[in-house]
Amino acid sequence: MTVTAQASSRDWLLLLYALPARFAHARVQAWRRLQRVGAVSVKGSAYVLPDSAEAREDFAWIEHEIGASGGQAMVLVARTADPAAQREIVDLFQTARGQDFETLAADAAKALQRTERTTATHARRELVQGLRRLRERLDETARIDFFGAPGRDRAADLIARLEQHTRKGTPMTPAAAPVDRTAHYRSKTWLTRPRPGVDRMSSAWLIRRFIDPQATFVFGDPAGTPDAIPFDTFDADLGHHGADCTFETLCKRFAIADPAVGRIAHVVHDLDLKAQTFGEPETATIGRLVDGLRRAHADDAGLLAAGMAMFEALYQSASGTAIESAGGASKSATARPKRPSASAAAPRRGRRSKRRS
Numbered sequence: 001m002t003v004t005a006q007a008s009s010r011d012w013l014l015l016l017y018a019l020p021a022r023f024a025h026a027r028v029q030a031w032r033r034l035q036r037v038g039a040v041s042v043k044g045s046a047y048v049l050p051d052s053a054e055a056r057e058d059f060a061w062i063e064h065e066i067g068a069s070g071g072q073a074m075v076l077v078a079r080t081a082d083p084a085a086q087r088e089i090v091d092l093f094q095t096a097r098g099q100d101f102e103t104l105a106a107d108a109a110k111a112l113q114r115t116e117r118t119t120a121t122h123a124r125r126e127l128v129q130g131l132r133r134l135r136e137r138l139d140e141t142a143r144i145d146f147f148g149a150p151g152r153d154r155a156a157d158l159i160a161r162l163e164q165h166t167r168k169g170t171p172m173t174p175a176a177a178p179v180d181r182t183a184h185y186r187s188k189t190w191l192t193r194p195r196p197g198v199d200r201m202s203s204a205w206l207i208r209r210f211i212d213p214q215a216t217f218v219f220g221d222p223a224g225t226p227d228a229i230p231f232d233t234f235d236a237d238l239g240h241h242g243a244d245c246t247f248e249t250l251c252k253r254f255a256i257a258d259p260a261v262g263r264i265a266h267v268v269h270d271l272d273l274k275a276q277t278f279g280e281p282e283t284a285t286i287g288r289l290v291d292g293l294r295r296a297h298a299d300d301a302g303l304l305a306a307g308m309a310m311f312e313a314l315y316q317s318a319s320g321t322a323i324e325s326a327g328g329a330s331k332s333a334t335a336r337p338k339r340p341s342a343s344a345a346a347p348r349r350g351r352r353s354k355r356r357s
Contacts, residue, residue, distance in 0.1 A: 012049070017030065026066070096149075097145045104159075105151060111127060139273060139277065194219045204304055205308040248268070267314075
């Protein structure tokens with residue numbers, strides 16, 4: 001396959017690790033994590049990802065887990081000296097993701113056949129659940145499809161056809177409304193990883209605006225701050241779930257149904273998961289602004305404050321658009337969301353409060 005100009009001159013991250021044979025569970029866990037982030041094995045001795053900030057984070061987590069399990073791991077940055085070797089690595093990624101898309105398309109085709117001949121209500125409910133799992137798998141595979149593997153369009157088309165058939169046969173059963181638990185999350189310290197990106201910036205803004213107006217934010221290891229509420233950290237309850245990024249998880253967990261927040265969720269989803277699911281017009285611009293903020297701010301607190309201010313501006317813009325489209329700005333003065341105080345756009349500093357049991 002043809003290698004793009006971007007791929008032909010890029011750096012790679014290599015993860016080298018060793019785990020004793022007796023640690024079978026840790027070996028399986030490491031392998032599964034590597035599969036989830038889209039890494040491929042090179043010559044059977046190292047796992048590789050295209051070099052990026054996200055890939056460095058992913059490998060850093062896996063390196064830490066391997067060390068905690070009693071193994072040894074090292075992450076290196078490498079560049080191939082031979083264009084043929086570069087093409088070989090890209091082919092490995094395209095082959096791996098192509099197989100994933102092929103399997104997904106086959107499963108979607110089988111589900112489509114069952115949908116066309118199924119009339120029983122309980123059977124159709126199972127098909128709806130299966131459709132959701134297929135959509136999650138497509139989003140997850142697309143997120144780690146770094147070099148445009150073949151088969152993606154066919155899988156997406158089959159799933160879209162399956163969605164059409166499912167909607168015609170029976171209405172989608174809405175999920176039970178989540179319980180509003182914001183009362184239990186007031187005046188808390190919230191912890192996330194250093195160097196916040198789009199998901200952490202937007203999630204912190206969402207927390208401050210809709211969940212905990214007095215929230216303070218810290219960065220680091222959850223084990224070192226047991227009273228803090230972790231979000232978008234590895235294995236955090238308030239993190240990625242299925243095809244949802246942390247921002248979407250928070251929206252569902254705390255029943256945030258604001259239409260403007262929904263549009264922001266589309267932007268964050270596509271940027272954080274490297275997807276093109278929603279295609280909001282602001283997505284590319286917000287992505288560039290996030291990259292610029294990360295370059296402009298060396299301090300994590302300052303970076304998070306700037307990112308939260310940016311998402312507040314996006315929210316005000318999206319709210320105004322929604323109001324005007326609903327009936328004109330002149331008719332909606334009382335419906336316009338209340339502007340937050342100046343302190344709402346920056347992480348607060350102060351005494352930490354213990355998390356309630």
